[in-house]
Amino acid sequence: MHTSFAQRVTALEGLRARTRQATAEFYQKPGVMPPPLAPLIIVRPSGNNTFSLINRATGVVMAERFGHNNATSYARELEAKEAHFDIKKFGKVLRNWALRIGAILTVFAFFGSHL
Template identity: 60%
Template sequence: MHTSFAKRCAILEGLRERTRVATSEFYQKPNAIAPPLAPRFIVKPIGGNIFDVIERSTGKIITERFGHNNATTHARELDAKVQHSKVKQFGRTLSIWALCSGVILALFALFDNHV
């Protein structure tokens, strides 16, 4: 790579990093509302009124649907299911943590009575 081009790339990457830092600092201020996140699933036409529902992060085709309304509805349902599963996972983790801490406290109480 030519040296002037490499310098330009390094400068641009530094500016991008400063932009990311400034943006994150801005949204940490009070009364600053962060923009909504991009949807997890996108709908792409493949022809003949058939649409693919694609996971945005991996590019993997999840399903095919006939009709745009059916495809977008299914993509919204999948996105809601992912959000709901995150809440379920948090609840499950919290209940396991509470159970383990209760067992540990019970064991401490049991050993305290015997000593």
């Protein structure tokens, strides 16, 4: 990369960092409400009054609905379900951590027995 481009990239990165810091400081002031988070589900038209509900993080089409009102109401329902932490999600998290810890202990036992 040319030196002038590298200097410009460095200067812009410094400005971006300062902007992020100033924004964080602004929202820490009392009485200032941060903007709402971006929606988890995007409603995108797919033709003939049909709308696709797309997961923003993965880009996977989760469902299709006929009519804009139906699509947006179903998207709100899906977001409410995602925000709700129930016993099934807790069980999955606990199972995953137990499997990880078990695998690590197995590796330690295996290597410890060969010493």
